[in-house]
Amino acid sequence: MAPPSFIIVAIDGGAASGKSSSARLLADRFDLLHVDTGSFYRHLTAELLRRGVPATDLPALRTALGALQLTTRVEGRSARMLVDGQPAGDEIRSEEVNRHVSHYAAVPEVRQTLLGYQRGQTEVARASGFRGLVMEGRDIGSVIFPQADCRFFLHADPVERAKRRAAEGRQDSIAERDRLDTSRKTSPLTCPPGAIDIDSTHLTLPEVVEKMSTVIAARQGIA
Ligand code: CDP
Numbered sequence: 001m002a003p004p005s006f007i008i009v010a011i012d013g014g015a016a017s018g019k020s021s022s023a024r025l026l027a028d029r030f031d032l033l034h035v036d037t038g039s040f041y042r043h044l045t046a047e048l049l050r051r052g053v054p055a056t057d058l059p060a061l062r063t064a065l066g067a068l069q070l071t072t073r074v075e076g077r078s079a080r081m082l083v084d085g086q087p088a089g090d091e092i093r094s095e096e097v098n099r100h101v102s103h104y105a106a107v108p109e110v111r112q113t114l115l116g117y118q119r120g121q122t123e124v125a126r127a128s129g130f131r132g133l134v135m136e137g138r139d140i141g142s143v144i145f146p147q148a149d150c151r152f153f154l155h156a157d158p159v160e161r162a163k164r165r166a167a168e169g170r171q172d173s174i175a176e177r178d179r180l181d182t183s184r185k186t187s188p189l190t191c192p193p194g195a196i197d198i199d200s201t202h203l204t205l206p207e208v209v210e211k212m213s214t215v216i217a218a219r220q221g222i223a
């Protein structure tokens with residue numbers, strides 16, 4: 001069988017499970033576009049908060065979402081979402097956005113707005129000459145790319161994840177976001193059947209990336 005010429009790698013998992021760190025390293029190793037969909041949800045959240053549109057006001061939310069223009073700028077190996085031409089600022093990692101993001105992300109209209117945009121990143125990756133993309137989030141292997149070439153689900157003990165965030169010097173409502181993300185009706189955080197489940201609680205980042213790389217290389221026929 002010929003190796004796939006363009007590979008899609010999906011990584012899902014809870015907050016601070018190691019998605020972004022592993023996705024960045026895999027992007028370098030396999031020449032992939034890195035797509036951090038959490039940053040998209042964070043950027044939309046920051047924008048809606050700035051406009052004073054609460055997650056509970058559906059009519060206002062629909063109007064605001066319908067008027068937003070979402071485009072992409074590739075910076076190095078990363079896909080940056082632009083909202084009305086503007087990149088995200090540092091505020092997307094703020095405590096305020098941490099507190100609100102899962103509420104906006106639970107609204108089907110918000111998810112629908114990002115669904116086509118996220119799938120469209122394959123065209124961005126191709127047009128920019130990458131050999132594929134690695135996309136990370138909560139519903140990538142279950143909803144966005146259920147047919148991805150490789151699907152990973154990262155687990156880690158909540159205490160260990162809280163330690164990781166603290167070590168980064170960041171305040172985060174990890175447990176509350178996990179609770180909201182796993183319990184919402186639309187596209188909840190779950191390990192989809194067939195995805196490769198990795199418990200990273202006692203693994204270093206290089207060990208996690210090594211495990212994933214073995215699977216990807218085998219899929220590409222270069223193992
Ligand atoms: O980096 P961390 O794991 O803490 O969070 P993130 O990936 O930046 O995602 C922030 C929030 O966006 C999550 O808590 C989810 O509520 C939402 N999200 C989502 O619902 N679906 C995705 N594919 C990605 C993020």
Ligand code: CDP
Nearest residue numbers: 015016017018019020021164200203204205
């Ligand atoms: O993207 P996500 O929120 O899932 O996690 P991350 O931002 O990639 O990782 C959170 C922190 O945990 C980073 O500082 C990583 O270097 C660290 N980490 C770790 O110590 N051991 C792992 N096996 C994975 C990540």
